Amino acid sequence: MKLRKLRKFSPVLLSLILAGCAVGPKYQAPQDAVGNDFLYSDVQGVAHSEKAVQSEWWLAFDDAMLNQLVEQAQKQNITLKIAAERIKTAQSYQKAIESFKVPTIGLSAGATSYQISENDPLAGPLVTPEGLGPQLGSLTGGDALIDNQYEFATVSANITWEADVFNRLGYQAESAQIRAEQAEILKQGMTTLITADVIHNYLQLRGAEQRKRIALETIESQQKTLKLVQSVVKSGYGSEVDLAQAKAALSMTRSVLPQLDIAQSVHKQRLAILLGETSSDMNQILTKGGELPDFSGVVPIGMPSEVLKNRPDIQIAEREMAAINADVGAAVANKYPKFYLTGAPGLLAGDFSDLFSSDSAAWVASIGVNWTIFDGGRSDALVEIQESRFQTAALSYEQSVNTAITEVETLLYAYGSSQELQSLTAETRVQADNTLSKANSLYKAGLVDYMTVLDAQRQQNLVKDREIAASLQTSQVIVGLHKALGGNWEVTQNTDTLEATETN
Template identity: 70%
Template sequence: MNRKQIPLVAFALLVSSCAVGPEYSAPQDTVGSAFLNQDVTGVDAQGGLVSANWWLNFNDPVLNQLISDAQNQNIPLQVAAERIKSAEAYQKAVASFKVPTISLNAGATSYQISENDPLAGPLVTPGEFSGLTGGDALIDNQYDFTTVSANISWEVDVFNRIGYQAESAAIRAEQVAIARSALLTLISSDVINNYLQYRGADQRKDIANETIASQQETLKLVSSLVKSGYASELDLAQAKAALSATRSTLPQLEIAKSVHQQRLAILLDTSVAEIGQRLAKPQPAPEFSGLIPIGMSSEILKQRPDIQLAEREMAAINADVGAAIANKYPKFYLTGSPGLLAGDFSDLFSKDSAAWVASVGASWTIFDGGRSQALVEIEESRFQAAALNYENAVNTALNEVETLLFAFGRSQELETLVVQTRGHADTAVNKANSLYKAGLVDYISVLDAQRQQNLIRDSEVAAHLQTAQIITGLHKALGGNWKVK
């Protein structure tokens, strides 16, 4: 290496990783510490973050196993896991450009120069230069040699361009992992909701069958009364119409059960028959017990995947801005090829066989019509857009939680009112039947009481399902880790 090159190399090493891009700091949000609708039954405002396996509070072993299997078997989740591996490998590939690249070469070469070569031929032809060589060729026409060498190349990352690119790639790998966590939450909540809806449809079907059995008995009674002259044909027609109306709900409930069963099979990547076996034992939709810990509104910013993704997007683009700025500055390169060269293999490793080539260089685009600056401005604009998206994600998250908290409170009130109404409806049916048998009211009163009872029982199941779905949605809105432990 020439002595004049040494100061340039030393300079490159000393100023390596001299970052020229903007520093990044995560946004500091000034959100309130409490939710406006946190004072509702079933919520613990001081409970901290949502705990993993929160669905255990449904006290349903079948549901617990379905969620566990879905998290282990779901194909989109497996694809997301492979994407994490790919993103991590890409990050390693980008980071590898920060260190020298070294390759080894070895080989044996034999070549012969043709005497008919128009340029070199006279040099290897005996007698061509006899006056100088006494009749011998000026040079030999055949050569054999062996080499062992290494090629070393390194871009000295003076202005941290490669460093920024590696940082961006690392953040992108983090985003892929966060996205998988969000997908896991989405799939788990989908399993819960479909399971609840399946159990609800099954329960509503049982109610409909019980109502049908009751209406069939009533129809027999009305038929006998018509024959005896104590009831009219109108009473008989109305009894038949009520029975047909109730029967017409069964196909809809069967469709609902089938849809949710099919959806569960897809989520668990299994057969519909296998899901059917798991759900074969009838049981009502599970009841949720315990309190929902919501913590402070500021804690949501730390545990919601969409907010985490938005913040990491800002960090990644900030690194892209740094890379674009650094790309405007000179690039410095060091290369070297130390090796061994000998005509005889036995001499290859002697000290006299050493050979090397070393170089240092720089590249700097001093004029490109403003292209480099335009690329910087593009990245800066992307950063501003990412910052706005982050702000929107925060506002959306907080509003979503507030809405679900309000809905949770009202849904519980609805359940309480429906249960009270159910009690009144049961009393009304019993009294109507008694009065009808005593001949004090017509059958229209009985049919109306039974219709109201049927509607209220169905509404009771629907209200319970609504509350359970809001509970699932609220846990989803609060974020947190949904991984089965």
């Protein structure tokens, strides 16, 4: 009778399982009204494009060593390797959570032998001859009612399954999947940061090297001039003041060298960390100096909406909203009943040879439900916690969008200003060179004192240094602008090697 009732109930339960009674909020990705264009998007060196930054944009610096360092960093950087392992962890966690949606099946087998004690207060009389007394014992002919020793073998399976009627497990699996997606996005973002840091330190290193070369050239020129002044003073035509000023100018230029050496060392050490190399290995890689590379390309900028798709921080913020929305659904579903199906089919026989015969089949099946109908408001509070987390994630996403747009527009303005500064500095350099040339000519003709020449040299040296600083500033803004625009920065193919460049 009970089996018939169970069979009548099964179609009802099955229909619930198949139809699904998913509860909880449905997620909708945020729609942002960010306009169709950026402020200051008409600056020189910017190209309007449907797609923004793509990978390997730094090739426009046309520097083989830079390309080599970027490629090595993306392969060897320890932080990126850690991020890759976190992806594996998140994906394994996702598999573990999704496994709860399918039945759990366990197999067991064994052989058992046991003996009933004749002194057992309950079963003992049954296994003892005449243990039931003379009257009942006569009915069994003086033999025990049952044997006291038994042996049997079993093979069985244990099957359990939670019927996810209200999609609680589905929401948990969805949240775990999104967390795995976030781990991948995070690695992409770390690739961007590490690559930008490599480019930054490489440019700073080349800038320091170039400034040092200019300082050494200036020192050589000032030493020649000092000898000339000493000769003039010795002959009685020069001034001791001119001699003192020439020595002071030389000492001042020499004092810059230790600072530049420190800068070179710092940026080499930073590159070594980024590439996962030792300091000695980094010195081997950067044995030769080089010029500060110029960016020969243009910066492609898309629409603001394109930036929202390309920025890893915005992608992570949006995925955080989606993950927490799934957590809300799981918390809501947890308030509803949980249905369980269990089964244990098996084989049982007293003799191993009979174990796999049809008569040895045995099974147990059951349907269960678990429903917490009163918990003092705990379930409601857990739902409210998840809903509050979702609102916090939504506000964080909005803040990320505002920050991204502002950052791009600020860097666009800085890009235009840095290019203007670089152009003005180049014009100033031309004027400084002309001034020094005229001062030297006038000094040799005896029309001006040497103080005029020293002042012209000082101005030229200062302008050269500012010219490098302006070029560095423009390059750094270019790096920052590409980073602000987002996009995929992973190296997709082998870049040119340094040896190929040296051969050319």
